[in-house]
Amino acid sequence: MAIVPAFTDLTRPYWENARAGRLVTQRCDACGRSWHPPLPVCPHCHSTDLGWQEVSGSGTVYSYTVVRHATHAALADQIPYVIAIVELAEGPRLVTGITGCAPEEVRVGMPVRVYFRPVADGITLPYFEPV
Amino acid sequence: MIRRQVAIVGIGQTDYAKALPGTAWDLAIEAVTKALADAGIDPADVDGMCRFAPPFEPVSEPMLVRALGIRELSFFAESPLGGEALGAVIAHGAAAIMAGLARVVVVYRALSQSKGGRFGRADRGGPSGPAVADPAADIVVPEEDNRSFAWPYGLMSPGQLFALWARRYAGLYGLSDDDLTQALGSIAITQRRYANANPAAMMRDRKLDWETYRQARMISEPLRLFDLCLENDGACAYVITSADVARSLRDDPVYVLSATQTLSPYREPMGIYVSGELTELFPPATAERLFDEAGVTRADIDVAEFYDATSFMPLRSLESYGFVPDGQAWRYVVDQGTGPDSPLPVNTHGGHLSEAYLHGMNGVLEGVRQLRGTACNQVADAAVALVGAPAGSAVILAR
Numbered sequence: 090m091a092i093v094p095a096f097t098d099l100t101r102p103y104w105e106n107a108r109a110g111r112l113v114t115q116r117c118d119a120c121g122r123s124w125h126p127p128l129p130v131c132p133h134c135h136s137t138d139l140g141w142q143e144v145s146g147s148g149t150v151y152s153y154t155v156v157r158h159a160t161h162a163a164l165a166d167q168i169p170y171v172i173a174i175v176e177l178a179e180g181p182r183l184v185t186g187i188t189g190c191a192p193e194e195v196r197v198g199m200p201v202r203v204y205f206r207p208v209a210d211g212i213t214l215p216y217f218e219p220v
Numbered sequence: 221m222i223r224r225q226v227a228i229v230g231i232g233q234t235d236y237a238k239a240l241p242g243t244a245w246d247l248a249i250e251a252v253t254k255a256l257a258d259a260g261i262d263p264a265d266v267d268g269m270c271r272f273a274p275p276f277e278p279v280s281e282p283m284l285v286r287a288l289g290i291r292e293l294s295f296f297a298e299s300p301l302g303g304e305a306l307g308a309v310i311a312h313g314a315a316a317i318m319a320g321l322a323r324v325v326v327v328y329r330a331l332s333q334s335k336g337g338r339f340g341r342a343d344r345g346g347p348s349g350p351a352v353a354d355p356a357a358d359i360v361v362p363e364e365d366n367r368s369f370a371w372p373y374g375l376m377s378p379g380q381l382f383a384l385w386a387r388r389y390a391g392l393y394g395l396s397d398d399d400l401t402q403a404l405g406s407i408a409i410t411q412r413r414y415a416n417a418n419p420a421a422m423m424r425d426r427k428l429d430w431e432t433y434r435q436a437r438m439i440s441e442p443l444r445l446f447d448l449c450l451e452n453d454g455a456c457a458y459v460i461t462s463a464d465v466a467r468s469l470r471d472d473p474v475y476v477l478s479a480t481q482t483l484s485p486y487r488e489p490m491g492i493y494v495s496g497e498l499t500e501l502f503p504p505a506t507a508e509r510l511f512d513e514a515g516v517t518r519a520d521i522d523v524a525e526f527y528d529a530t531s532f533m534p535l536r537s538l539e540s541y542g543f544v545p546d547g548q549a550w551r552y553v554v555d556q557g558t559g560p561d562s563p564l565p566v567n568t569h570g571g572h573l574s575e576a577y578l579h580g581m582n583g584v585l586e587g588v589r590q591l592r593g594t595a596c597n598q599v600a601d602a603a604v605a606l607v608g609a610p611a612g613s614a615v616i617l618a619r
Contacts, residue, residue, distance in 0.1 A: 090359070094369065095361060151498065155441040156440045160380070161341070174384060184375055185373055208372065209358055212372075214373070
């Protein structure tokens with residue numbers, strides 16, 4: 090059992106890029122600004138001329154929590170795990186997970202870098218690990 | 221402006237317990253009936269209803285209208301976003317009364333976490349979620365409110381979200397783990413002491429000392445077991461009417477001075493992508509609106525009931541609502557505290573941490589009791605009370 094995102098017309102490009110090893114954010118082709126999660130319209134200029142841009146995959150830990158109590162049966166064997174908000178170098182923030190270090194070593198402000206973790210058939214999630 | 225044009229004239233609540241025999245429907249009927257009896261109003265005369273929107277509130281308006289023998293509702297409204305309905309339901313009820321759409325508005329909230337799902341368990345998506353058909357199947361998370369970008373990482377319960385807030389706060393203001401523990405523990409232990417003097421509180425007989433608090437298991441760091449609210453069955457209700465009708469019913473109506481709801485970008489329920497500072501849970505202008513429309517200042521507030529799904533929320537609410545400067549409440553709650561002799565007693569019923577979890581409604585009822593002078597932990601001469609949720613939905617009440 091895995092917990093996987095629904096693919097919609099709006100979100101499919103994000104997850105298909107992740108499966109191909111690219112981290113992307115939605116971008117307005119009219120005004121050039123970028124954000125996450127995706128929207129049907131640019132929140133700045135209301136253009137519907139939207140695309141996706143690959144980002145560097147570098148960021149810092151904006152906040153995190155070490156989960157030691159499973160709230161769902163699907164997560165029981167992952168305890169403890171780290172949920173983080175990562176602020177990308179390009180600005181937008183993502184909810185993600187941190188691996189590659191002990192949970193106790195995660196800190197707010199810690200530099201991290203994206204990697205791609207297959208979690209189910211056809212589903213790859215962007216995760217982060219310390220630089 | 222609402223300022224004293226409407227009042228709360230009746231309050232009612234059921235027992236609070238981990239499991240009660242009744243359904244949420246039974247509990248809602250009991251709480252509403254008690255609130256109407258307290259107000260001296262015949263249920264047949266109710267013509268307005270405000271409730272928390274589904275999926276949070278499981279008891280529909282038609283279920284109550286038929287059960288209570290209400291002749292006709294001319295106004296009914298629902299407020300979304302869970303606990304952030306706290307002030308909104310009062311704002312809606314007040315607006316309806318002031319516009320002549322209704323004369324007597326009932327507000328209710330019923331919870332049966334023992335029979336439905338629990339907020340602390342994501343398996344069913346909360347208390348009103350459907351039963352899981354195939355526990356072994358993959359869970360496909362809908363895009364709605366950005367959940368599809370959060371749940372796959374195991375961010376599925378409110379407690380985890382508030383842990384992210386608390387950790388960000390600690391990182392932003394340079395708190396050590398021990399600083400944060402001291403601050404959160406001060407709130408949890410103070411509220412437990414209030415609950416120990418409140419016969420309605422689930423934790424009335426359970427003491428909480430520092431050693432027990434510190435040694436409790438971590439749920440989602442930095443939040444421990446005692447930093448998270450109770451999960452329980454129960455219901456609360458209250459009755460709002462115009463000031464004129466209120467005065468004809470009782471000598472001690474509790475007037476509504478102001479009520480706020482607020483929504484700005486990136487505030488979806490797991491709204492943590494906000495481009496500004498995460499710990500700014502609502503625009504500062506909202507708090508100014510709450511006080512300006514009430515015509516009172518922070519110094520006029522005698523008691524505050526802050527929505528506390530976790531201990532971090534009253535801490536941050538002291539700052540968000542302007543009682544303590546940003547980044548200083550952690551020190552304030554250790555130095556001054558929130559107890560009976562502090563500058564601002566907070567969650568005098570024990571709050572969600574130690575009385576019961578009723579989505580902020582029990583905080584409103586406690587505010588009413590404080591202003592009637594009938595609270596278990598009565599604040600001397602309480603004249604003005606603030607009841608507020610962490611993201612800006614609030615009410616100021618006065619006797």
